[in-house]
Amino acid sequence: MNKTYLVVLLLIFSTLSSCGAYFNQPFSKNPARRGEQTNNSKPLLELPPANDPIEVAVYNFSDQTGQYKAVENGSTFSTAVTQGATTILIKALEDSGWFIPIERENLSNLSTERNIIRNTKQEYIKNLNPNEPPLPALLYAGLILEGGIISYDTNILTGGIGARYFGLGGSAKYRQDRITVYLRAISTNTGEILKTVYVSKTILSQALDGSFFRFVKFQRLFEAETGITQNEPVQMAVQDAIEKAVRDLILEGVKDRLWAAQGGRQVNEQLVQVYTAEKKDQESIGLYNRLFIDSIPKNNLSFSGGIALIDGDYSNKEPGYFVRIGYENRLFSHFSIGGNLNYITLDNGRQFKGKFGGVDINARFNFLPEDDLSPFVYGGPGFLMELGDPEIDTDAENLESNFFKFQYGGGLHYFLNSRLGARIFAEHNLITNDRLDNLIHGKRNDHYFNFGVGLDIYF
Structure with a gap:
């Protein structure tokens, strides 16, 4: 086998592989870094500031799918999606600047600590300083946010392609999963559900490989293979969906005049106009990213x-x-x-x-x-x-x-x-x-x- 043939073979393998991942393979340990942003992180952060941020409580934003991670053999007790959705939601609410999150997920821990502080202050007041101010009252929330991850559908779309000729071949496979979250805002004064938003996010997994298997001469076998697999992290998909849900909830509230942005009527109308057009486009897209056209003349x-x-x-x-x-x-x-x-x-x-x-x-x-x-x-x-x-x-x-x-x-x-x-x-x-x-x-x-x-x- 001459050198030209080997060079051509390597080029073919490189072409069959996903170049972005293939030439950025991790060969060393990486230090800790800040968490990555999703596609909806920037639109959420770029919202204009709220006219009056609202105190909001999140008791539990949980995984309601009841699904466990799929494995080829045996069983597993690992859940299919993250159990930390409440933490992700609180971070998204804080990043938006439109809400003041109040700790409610671990309220018992907070209450215990406040009792310790209160008892300590009482002893201090009695023995040392009668003028010591009492412990401030807890903030109460104007809104409660409820909901959760209600669906995790696997293998909603699978496919691939491959070819082999005289021992030289390659293949590409993909799989698409889907996660769905619901988020609703409830008034603590009346118990009325003010708004409910529904967001879905697909999760893509890809595998590409190339191989060569051939006898180059008598009792001489040449075999080579290369390939990569890329799986979109489920946690980032959940984060993306939650950030999108928070942004949509804010804009739905602006549309219904439940709250408003700084800058007056013109800023709010512009936000609503852009959001309405975006919502119309997204509602015209069905499952599998099929775009539907409404009101077609006959x-x-x-x-x-x-x-x-x-x-x-x-x-x-x-x-x-x-x-x-x-x-x-x-x-x-x-x-x-x-x-x-x-x-x-x-x-x-x-x-x-x-x-x-x-x-x-x-x-x-x-x-x-x-x-x-x-x-x-x-x-x-x-x-x-x-x-x-x-x-x-x-x-x-x-x-x-x-x-x-x-x-x-x-x-x-x-x-x-x-x-x-x-x-x-x-x-x-x-x-x-x-x-x-x-x-x-x-x-x-x-x-x-x-x-x-x-x-x-x-x-």
Whole structure:
């Protein structure tokens, strides 16, 4: 095995691996550091200061899933998620600046210590200093925050890809879990639940590997492998979800005028406006990050064009083009009907060049009608008419100008918004005779393909 082959092999292994983690492998001990910030730490810290921070108590924000960590063999008593969610919530409330957290999780410890202080002060007052001030009263909370981690779903999405050729191969696998938290604010004056927010966060795990296994000569085996695994920490996912929940709770309160930010009406209205737009976008996204489009009109006008490729009796095939205008009406959520007007050129080089006009009638099935990206299939009858005299090199007795056909195809549609969409598609057109290219040869009828892109306008 020469040096060039080894270099190529190493490059392939490096490509198959996740470069960011592969070239930052830990080989030494790291000192303690401050905890990492999540994606929602910065938006929470960047909120404008509160007009009047609120005293808030958190007795318990617990793991309500009841799940234990999954293992391949045997059993474990380790929980699937952190049991310190209350501490994470208190830290998020403190970081926001909108709340004054009051210790309630270990109230018995606090009460015990205050009793010790009170007894000590009484002895001090009696024996040494009668003017010693009494112990201040405890703060009471205007709000109580309740809720918890209510769901931890594993393997909601799994997949991978791999290939191997002559002992050289690699693979990539991924798994997605999901954690869900609820947070509610309760008025201590009335017991009314003022607001409830619900936040979910996905947790990603990835594994990539590459390997080589081959006999390079008699009784000489060369074997090499490399790979990495990355697992998003569950604790950071919980922290991310809780910080998002705290921020949403603050903004929901500003929206309902339960509390306000410094800076007056303009600052509060701007906060509400940005939050409302963000909330609308997030509510349109379903499970698996599927983006749903609401209020899609039933009618659409489409403009499309692309490449046309004839497959007839001549061996020489040159690409032509087509342009199309169409109309569709959505009868049901998944089903629509419509028609197209077409102009198309078909080219067999010097043997045949033709220009055609046509009409198609199609029934279309949309697999994911409310998703922003949806596959679709369609089909139906059509009619093709030759325009002008074709440039041919054949007998005149074979000439024909009108053709019946059937077409079917499929593609992908993408909603830019509720009024505008784009599509890519491939289409197969079957002529009912063998005279499209003005030559009859063999038993198969002529046909052609369309490959195109289009723009849809909904109204």
